[in-house]
Amino acid sequence: MLLLAVDTATPAVTVALHDGRSVVAEAHQVDARRHGELLLPSVDRVLAEAGLKLDAVTGVVVGVGPGPYTGLRVGLVTAATFASVLDVPLHGLCTLDGLAYAAGQTGVEGPFVVATDARRKEVYWARYEDPRTRTGGPAVDRPAEIAEQVAGLPAVGAGALLYPEVFPDVRGPEHQSAAALASLAAEKLAAGEEFLPAQPLYLRRPDAQVPKNYKVVTPK
Missing domain, CATH: 3.30.420.40 (ATPase, nucleotide binding domain)
Known part of the structure; x- marks a missing residue:
């Protein structure tokens, strides 16, 4: 292999x-x-x-x-x-499962949260019972909106580092x-476990969008 x-x-x-x-x-x-x-x-x-x-x-x-x-x-x-x-x-x-697994290799046991930066003042996040067991998510939210759900849990990932008021106990790895x-x-x-299809988990619309009031120019 x-x-x-x-x-x-x-x-x-x-x-x-x-x-x-x-x-x-x-x-x-x-x-x-x-x-x-x-x-x-x-x-x-x-x-x-x-x-x-x-x-x-x-x-x-x-x-x-x-x-x-x-x-x-x-x-x-x-x-x-x-x-x-x-x-x-x-x-x-x-991707969050990979971070959770890596966290287990550094001694994080669980339960804990993985959060990455989703931009727009949001995080991609999921909750884990242990490094191999995801129990919630993945989802994308503003940190303040999930504060009660993640309260008291250690957090892993660069997204958690951006919002210490919601994730006060951040552990490695960051990336x-x-x-x-x-x-x-x-x-x-x-x-013999199953994998996900190799299809993107965007969870929201792309950042790049067609401008409003876009003027279409056609040949004369």
Whole structure:
């Protein structure tokens, strides 16, 4: 087994290779505006570090969000292209599940909340009983609107750091990790568990919209 995992649903452009036992290589950069520019070089980097070629990959894992439209699309389209060209399975996982799993690796047990930045003064969030069990969400809300639901719970993720009045007990990790996503996928494959379709979890309309009162110009 050799899983290639990618996730661009958050500001982190993150890639990892997992051989079914452990992560053999990973690359991680945080830049919310350069997903398309950074992703393919990151894939090349992890393959070179592992001393492997792309055709050694037996499965592709992708974080399906929730996340902003543009960044999320980069990872999904790239993962789908790799899976199609290589003729290997494509496995979708909730990005927040990857963060929850990574939190478990740092000692967070649960219950807890994962929150990422959704912009527009909102967060994408989900509640977890433990690092492998999501009990609510994912959803997108203004932090003040969910204050009662998350009161008293530790929180994980960059979104929680932005709103300390709602998430006073923030723990690591801050950003998504494809290494954690790949490890979670390897566990699920070994246990025969199902994956999500590799379709984007936007949870709301795209930020970019056609301007109001748009004037259509037609040839004379």
